[in-house]
Amino acid sequence: MERASRISAALIFIAPLAVLVALWAVVVPAFGVRPQIFPSVAAVGKAGLESLIDGSLLRHVASSVSRVAIGTVLAVLVAVPLGILMGVSRGVSAFLTPLMRFFSVLAGIAWIPIATLWFGYGFGAIVFVIFNAVFFVVAYNTLLGVSTIPMTLRHAAASLGAGRRAMLTDVLLPGALPNIVTGIRTGLGFAWRGLIAAEMIATDVGLGYMLFVARDFYQTEVIVLGMIVIGTLWLLIDRLILVPLERATIERWGLVSA
Amino acid sequence: MKSLSLKNLAKTYFDAYKGEHVTAIRDVSLEVPAGEFVSIVGPSGCGKSTILNMVAGFIPHSGGEILVGGAPVKGPGPDRGVVFQSFALFPWKTVLDNVGFGPKMRGVPKAERDAIAREYLALAGLSHAADRYPNELSGGMQQRVGVVRALANQPDVLLMDEPFASVDAQTRMTLQDELSRIWEERRPTVVFITHDVPEAVFLANRVVVLSKGKVLAEVDVPISRPRVWDRLVADEQFKDLSNQVLALVRSA
Numbered sequence: 482m483e484r485a486s487r488i489s490a491a492l493i494f495i496a497p498l499a500v501l502v503a504l505w506a507v508v509v510p511a512f513g514v515r516p517q518i519f520p521s522v523a524a525v526g527k528a529g530l531e532s533l534i535d536g537s538l539l540r541h542v543a544s545s546v547s548r549v550a551i552g553t554v555l556a557v558l559v560a561v562p563l564g565i566l567m568g569v570s571r572g573v574s575a576f577l578t579p580l581m582r583f584f585s586v587l588a589g590i591a592w593i594p595i596a597t598l599w600f601g602y603g604f605g606a607i608v609f610v611i612f613n614a615v616f617f618v619v620a621y622n623t624l625l626g627v628s629t630i631p632m633t634l635r636h637a638a639a640s641l642g643a644g645r646r647a648m649l650t651d652v653l654l655p656g657a658l659p660n661i662v663t664g665i666r667t668g669l670g671f672a673w674r675g676l677i678a679a680e681m682i683a684t685d686v687g688l689g690y691m692l693f694v695a696r697d698f699y700q701t702e703v704i705v706l707g708m709i710v711i712g713t714l715w716l717l718i719d720r721l722i723l724v725p726l727e728r729a730t731i732e733r734w735g736l737v738s739a
Numbered sequence: 740m741k742s743l744s745l746k747n748l749a750k751t752y753f754d755a756y757k758g759e760h761v762t763a764i765r766d767v768s769l770e771v772p773a774g775e776f777v778s779i780v781g782p783s784g785c786g787k788s789t790i791l792n793m794v795a796g797f798i799p800h801s802g803g804e805i806l807v808g809g810a811p812v813k814g815p816g817p818d819r820g821v822v823f824q825s826f827a828l829f830p831w832k833t834v835l836d837n838v839g840f841g842p843k844m845r846g847v848p849k850a851e852r853d854a855i856a857r858e859y860l861a862l863a864g865l866s867h868a869a870d871r872y873p874n875e876l877s878g879g880m881q882q883r884v885g886v887v888r889a890l891a892n893q894p895d896v897l898l899m900d901e902p903f904a905s906v907d908a909q910t911r912m913t914l915q916d917e918l919s920r921i922w923e924e925r926r927p928t929v930v931f932i933t934h935d936v937p938e939a940v941f942l943a944n945r946v947v948v949l950s951k952g953k954v955l956a957e958v959d960v961p962i963s964r965p966r967v968w969d970r971l972v973a974d975e976q977f978k979d980l981s982n983q984v985l986a987l988v989r990s991a
């Protein structure tokens with residue numbers, strides 16, 4: 482039952498993508514589209530196979546994913562405690578909320594030029610861009626999450642003997658978690674896009690770089706392959722990490738964030 | 740179990756909206772000996788919640804003294820258990836962990852506090868709900884958990900602010916029956932706030948009528964225990980006392 486419904490959900494998810502590929506397989510030869518404009522399915526398949534065999538695809542994927550992972554983990558580790566601190570005090574939270582919103586809107590990409598000035602081209606600049614894409618959104622959402630925890634819950638905890646530490650771990654953190662998860666989800670979306678953009682400019686390895694270099698040689702099959710990999714990786718991150726995280730916590734508690 | 744005493748308690752709020760000070764509690768003195776159940780009734784806005792919040796330590800008082808077992812109150816603490824009208828259960832904790840929260844804060848090891856929590860859940864007929872989350876329970880069940888959570892921490896004084904006001908009338912009477920039974924078994928010191936006169940009389944040893952931030956009258960309730968609604972609905976003494984308190988509240 483459980484498994485059957487999972488399989489059918491997966492099918493419903495995959496079907497439109499399959500239709501898109503089928504359409505592509507028909508349209509490109511039917512209209513005689515030149516490979517410099519758009520590649521055939523077979524060409525992309527071949528490019529995929531070759532880059533798998535020579536290890537270059539894996540190298541690009543590994544460096545992109547590790548950059549996102551490092552930048553995101555660092556950002557979450559700093560943003561959550563900071564967001565909670567900001568949320569605890571009404572004065573501090575009122576002062577910082579507009580700033581957090583402002584920087585949230587910059588969403589990673591806008592940091593690229595200054596990042597390359599500060600860190601040069603390479604790992605540092607890219608991780609910085611990702612860090613910023615995630616940090617502000619998560620800090621802002623954490624702050625929001627803490628300030629929406631009903632005062633009575635804090636009172637209840639205090640009158641059951643909770644000190645500062647327990648208030649943090651047993652009330653503020655779990656209470657803000659729905660918003661934190663929302664923040665991570667939004668931030669990772671920004672980060673993933675920011676990553677691709679930053680890699681086009683500031684490095685010599687990674688999926689963004691792979692796309693950008695392929696353009697110089699009119700290798701549309703590599704470009705499209707890269708786009709497919711980028712989209713697929715995002716869907717995997719979302720389905721395999723973010724959605725289960727939400728299920729395990731928020732939905733079970735009845736805290737689905739509005 | 741300890742006594743609670745309020746001496747010339749006063750509270751002035753600053754109403755930021757109007758830009759002026761509002762006196763919510765003028766001069767309230769009240770003695771609640773250890774193991775007594777006192778109800779405070781009064782029309783809405785007379786300052787009931789203000790008193791309770793000061794005793795709980797959630798807001799500072801502007802004048803007078805609050806003593807629990809002779810010691811002055813400074814901020815919230817586990818010596819004063821609170822039951823909230825909105826239940827205030829932790830949505831991210833199971834019923835068992837909600838009830839075990841107080842013992843956890845005291846450093847009681849997991850196995851032991853689970854045992855404590857189960858014992859108290861059994862007291863309110865909630866054993867079957869131990870592993871549920873609050874949002875999976877009805878309002879009446881949630882407030883049973885709220886009461887049990889406060890009791891499981893063995894506070895010196897139990898403070899309840901209109902705890903049954905947001906459940907349906909049928910459930911409310913059941914909860915009142917249960918609270919009365921639990922009080923008879925454990926004899927905690929209770930301050931129970933309500934605007935429902937029959938509820939106040941049914942539960943308490945003494946009813947305090949509050950009016951405009953002052954104590955208007957105190958009425959003893961010598962009705963024998965155990966008290967259950969099945970018996971008290973038709974009880975003459977109960978009716979007389981309720982009418983007497985009601986008249987006071989209306990004159991307030």
Ligand SMILES: Nc1ncnc2c1ncn2[C@@H]1O[C@H](COP(=O)(O)OP(=O)(O)O)[C@@H](O)[C@H]1O
Pocket residue numbers: 752753754761762763781782783784785786787788789790
């Ligand atoms: N935070 C506050 N700021 C200003 N005035 C308040 C505040 N809380 C309560 N009051 C006022 O104090 C009075 C008593 O309120 P409250 O204790 O809530 O009454 P009750 O619980 O009996 O309905 C009311 O006039 C109310 O408007």
Ligand SMILES: [Mg+2]
Pocket residue numbers: 787788789
């Ligand atoms: Mg009130």
